[in-house]
Amino acid sequence: GAVVSQHPSWVICKSGTSVKIECRSLDFQATTMFWYRQFPKQSLMLMATSNEGSKATYEQGVEKDKFLINHASLTLSTLTVTSAHPEDSSFYICSAMDRAAGELFFGEGSRLTVL
């Protein structure tokens, strides 16, 4: 089946730095990708919808200047957590839509820890 790759799987950074997380669709083109945030033992909360070649659509309460999303190609979306703080520590998961298959595929997630 289709594969969605996230990188890095784990990242630890100092407070105030920026961290970029990549989400790639490996064997299909994804015009739309979704970014989720998950706190320990909690559900996935949709942060934003990433659209290739256009601005991302953010969910209510998500700071677009804090969580920068770029979807510059049909196989890559990036989430940049700017000026990260400890409260940004979380598990971030992306999903990519394979329109041809009519399916959503999820990445393995990226664990961010801000010290």
Added chain:
Amino acid sequence: AQSVAQPEDQVNVAEGNPLTVKCTYSVSGNPYLFWYVQYPNRGLQFLLKYITGDNLVKGSYGFEAEFNKSQTSFHLKKPSALVSDSALYFCAVRDASDYKLSFGAGTTVTVRA
């Protein structure tokens, strides 16, 4: 608006016993329903989905789910649970016209040997 409710935070069963994880949903249009499983520090693994057709859907690893339109439910079942089924399970729904998924809060399943 669409939403999912998983009324049980935790389900504990003995290995070999039947496993049921409950899910009810609300969606304005025709529902597309999904079950995913998540192991610690991992992404979501797809188990099964209901789009249309037979109300009983069979999926991966021996799991099945029954779509009940009148009760707006989509409970996940496995006739004989394994210790390796211990994980966090999510029910999700989306409207047929939109790819944006809404997830339930998740149910932690523990299967004891």
